[in-house]
Amino acid sequence: MTWVPFLTVGLGLLLALLFAGVPVFVGFLALNILGVVVLMGPAGFGLFTNSLFETATSPTLATVALFVLMGEILFRSGTVDVLFDSIDRLVGNLKGRLYVVVISLSTVFGALSGSAVAVAAMLGRSLLPMMQSRGYDAKLSAGTVLAGASLAPIIPPSLLAIIVGSLADVSIAGLLVAGLIPGLVLAGLTLGYVMLRMGPQPEEEPGSTQQPDRSRIEAALRMTPFLLVIFSVMGLIMLGIATPSESAATGVAGAVLVAALFGRLTLKMLSEAIGSAVAISAVILVIVCSAKLFSQLLSFTGATRGLVSLTADLGLGPDLTFLVMMLIPFVLCMFIDQIAFMLLAIPIYQPIVKAMEFDPVWFWTLFLINLTIGSLTPPFGYTLFALKGANRDLTIAQIFGAAWPVVTIFLIGMALLWAMPGLVTFLPEALK
Amino acid sequence: MSASALHDASSRLLFRLAGAALAAIVVLYLFEVSARYLFNAPTTWSGEVVRYALSVLIFFALPEITRRGSHVAIDIVPSVLPERLQSALLRAGFLLGSLVCLGAGAIAGREAVRQIERGLMTNAAHPIPRWWITAIIAIGLISAALHFARNGLARKPAA
Numbered sequence: 001m002t003w004v005p006f007l008t009v010g011l012g013l014l015l016a017l018l019f020a021g022v023p024v025f026v027g028f029l030a031l032n033i034l035g036v037v038v039l040m041g042p043a044g045f046g047l048f049t050n051s052l053f054e055t056a057t058s059p060t061l062a063t064v065a066l067f068v069l070m071g072e073i074l075f076r077s078g079t080v081d082v083l084f085d086s087i088d089r090l091v092g093n094l095k096g097r098l099y100v101v102v103i104s105l106s107t108v109f110g111a112l113s114g115s116a117v118a119v120a121a122m123l124g125r126s127l128l129p130m131m132q133s134r135g136y137d138a139k140l141s142a143g144t145v146l147a148g149a150s151l152a153p154i155i156p157p158s159l160l161a162i163i164v165g166s167l168a169d170v171s172i173a174g175l176l177v178a179g180l181i182p183g184l185v186l187a188g189l190t191l192g193y194v195m196l197r198m199g200p201q202p203e204e205e206p207g208s209t210q211q212p213d214r215s216r217i218e219a220a221l222r223m224t225p226f227l228l229v230i231f232s233v234m235g236l237i238m239l240g241i242a243t244p245s246e247s248a249a250t251g252v253a254g255a256v257l258v259a260a261l262f263g264r265l266t267l268k269m270l271s272e273a274i275g276s277a278v279a280i281s282a283v284i285l286v287i288v289c290s291a292k293l294f295s296q297l298l299s300f301t302g303a304t305r306g307l308v309s310l311t312a313d314l315g316l317g318p319d320l321t322f323l324v325m326m327l328i329p330f331v332l333c334m335f336i337d338q339i340a341f342m343l344l345a346i347p348i349y350q351p352i353v354k355a356m357e358f359d360p361v362w363f364w365t366l367f368l369i370n371l372t373i374g375s376l377t378p379p380f381g382y383t384l385f386a387l388k389g390a391n392r393d394l395t396i397a398q399i400f401g402a403a404w405p406v407v408t409i410f411l412i413g414m415a416l417l418w419a420m421p422g423l424v425t426f427l428p429e430a431l432k
Numbered sequence: 433m434s435a436s437a438l439h440d441a442s443s444r445l446l447f448r449l450a451g452a453a454l455a456a457i458v459v460l461y462l463f464e465v466s467a468r469y470l471f472n473a474p475t476t477w478s479g480e481v482v483r484y485a486l487s488v489l490i491f492f493a494l495p496e497i498t499r500r501g502s503h504v505a506i507d508i509v510p511s512v513l514p515e516r517l518q519s520a521l522l523r524a525g526f527l528l529g530s531l532v533c534l535g536a537g538a539i540a541g542r543e544a545v546r547q548i549e550r551g552l553m554t555n556a557a558h559p560i561p562r563w564w565i566t567a568i569i570a571i572g573l574i575s576a577a578l579h580f581a582r583n584g585l586a587r588k589p590a591a
Contacts, residue, residue, distance in 0.1 A: 017528075021510040021521055023503035026529040029536050049543035052536075052569050053562075056490050057483040062457050065489060069454060242465050245482075249461030274451045282450065282493035283502055289490065385504045396506050 003303035010035065010297075024385060028290035035297040051296050055289040059245055064117055064288075065281035066248035068390075070229070070255045071122030072273035072280075077259035080126045083226055086219040098136060099144050099194040102127055106148020107155065107187050116375060117288075117386040120149035121280055124390030132393060140197060142387060142394055142402035147190040147409065149383055150372045155183030160342070160368055168346050168353075170360045174428035178365045181423050186369075186413045193409055225261045229254040283389040288382070305348065318356045322363075322418070325349060326370050333374025334381055342371070362424045366417055373410045376403050439578055440499060446575070447496035453488035456481070476557040487565050491572030498529075498576040501583070526584030530577045537573030540566055 010031055017027040036044035055061070074080045087101045106123050123145045131141040153160040165175040232254030236242040242250055259265040299305070316324065329345065353363050376383040378400040388399055417423055433441070460478045468474040497503065505525070510518050544566040553559035 018506050019509045020525060021505050021507050022525045022528055023505045025503065026525075026532050030528065030532045033532065033535050033539070045539045046543060046546075048536075049540045049566060049569070052540065053487075053565055056487040056569060057565060059479060059483055059486070062482055062486045062489075065454055065486070066458065066461075069458070236465070241469050242461075246461045246465050249458045250465060252458050253462055271451075274454055275447075278447065278450045278454055278489060278493050279497055279500070279502060281454075282490050282497050283504060285490045286494060286497075287504065379506060388504050389502070395511075396504075397511075 003298075003301040003306045006035070006039070006301040007298070007303045014294075018379070024380075025286045025290040028287070028294050032290065032293040032297060035294075039297070039300060047296070048293065051293045052289055055292040056285075061285055061288060063245045063248045064121070064284060065277060066245070066252055067119070068121045068125070068281045068284075069273060069277035070248065070251045071126045072277045073252065073255040073259055073270070074229075075126035076269050076273045076276070077255075077262065077264040079226075079255075079258050079262050079264060081130070082222055082262060084127065084130055086223045089216055089219040098131060098134065099140065099198075100191060102131065102141065102144045103148050103187060103190055103194070106145055107151050107183075116149045116152045116372060116383045117284060119152045120145060120383045120386040121284060121390040123149060124387040124394075125276070125280060128387075128391050129393070138394065138398050139402040140194065142391075142399055143406050144190065144194065146376055146383060146387060146399075146403055147186070147406045149387075150376050150406065150410065151183050151187055153372045154179045154186065154365075154369055160371065161365075164342060164346065164364050164368055168350055168360065168364050170364055171428070174361050175364060175368075177427045178361050178424050179368070180427055182365060182369060182413065182417055185416065185423060186410060189409045189413050190406070193405060225258045228261075229258055280390050284382075284386050287385055291382075309348065318358070321352065321356055322358070325352065326366065326414075329367065329370050330374050330377070333371050334377050334379070359421060359425055361428050362417075362421045365424045366414060369410065369414055369417070373407055373414070376410075377407050378403050436582060439575070439582075443495035443499050443575060443579070446492040446572070450489045450493035450496075453485040453492070456485045457489070460485070480554075480556045480558055484560070484565060487568050491569050494572040495575035495579055498533075498579040523584050526580045530580035530584060533573045533577035533580060537570045537577055540570035540573060544570055 013034070014027055014031050017030060018024060022030075032048065036048045040047070071080075074083075083105070084101065087105065088098065091101055102123075105127060106119060124142075128141055128145055132138065161175045161179055165171065229251060233247045233251040236247050236250050256265060256270070259269070314321075314324065349367070353360060375381045378384060381403065384396075384399050384403055388394060388396055460482050464475060464478040467478075510521050513521065544563040547561070547563040547566055552562040554562050554565070
């Protein structure tokens, strides 16, 4: 149980540093260096450097930078305005319709990218400023973006689902398809929450006018070039032509083409988009690099394994075991990288899932949703930092405030999926 | 040109290289997809170059984002403190950032020297000296450490 003091002191130190306002990546790096010195001495410096090296050269992280760049091009070229205005006209004069638009758009973007961090960064840079300028509630706007972004690892195609499938020896196709209904349920719950916040009375929204039918047809036509971006990402993955990382690059090419089609492609715009994308993604990726090192130390001291083993040794019934098995990733994924956690936990969870006779597709889908909730739970969720990094106008307090209702909505969604497993297993069963 | 102006200029230059690395990642992926599906000629090197370009993107951008003060921090507690205490905490944070980045950069630099001595190469189809990437990490961290130190020692630290 040597991991207990390490975990207690380590987390205490990290919390103290972060709440003192130290940059997040510095907090993780400080703990990391200290941990290496205390646990391994100078002999651990090689491991420390190697961990930075491996993380900084992980091709999946390139996807984050590429999707941020795609968003920057769409935003800086003004083409996102076209999409936003078109959907705005099509949705009509509903109360709170821009929140509906944002949830729909972020669901689409989320479904395209598979990375909550990338989508939060992209939407935080592109759609959120537009909402802020139109006078929308800052917290609710940020909340809708966080919720939409958090659908990315759930709705297919999902990178995390592919990793879980390959590690847990579960049908990857089944796991991917299983995410569709839960993703839509969570999107629906978020919409329901927005409607509740808006109240029952129809009311004019800022910047809204009732549109004639002709204007709506025109709006629909103006949206068609965006099918190119969707095809460049989703289409090429579905056709098996590009991997998710490659499809992020083809998405960038699609965004460039759309900008050109609307006559808004300039070298200046491209250069600014690249500069901004580098700044945003470097802020995010440096945190990811530092957090990965922390998870390695947790693993080295046996803390992660110890916590998981403790659950198995408790001898609880299936329902309580399920609860504990979900509680561990919920807490740990506030602090550490989801992929790192999965690599450690899945081999240990797998025999417990079998022993408890949980449906594997159902269990791992809920596990996946849970990891996503962990990354949007204050104070350390990655998705929150991604949004803060992308949108300087939002304070961290506003983002935290926006995250709690989303966390609650997702937990309600999980409870629903736990009570009605058919929502998860129906599609995979139907496709068998 | 003063030492601080030179440092700022070097940070801007590294940032431009990070931008070039991002552009290269896009081009390399597009090239790979085209080579594989249009010409049935997948490459063995483009994925490796993308990995190295990513390290350039992250660690060559680090000094400039540190200079700009763009890092994410949880400012809930500092924002409610009196101005003098807030400033002192900010300064302490910068100095700690400097110390930590300098330490991490020194560790990476020492490791780069060790990799040169041992002639270590990357584990890839087309290996390159491993220290090239480790040096990029060390340069980024040490330059960021200098920016943190400059900000921490400044008469009025920039938030």
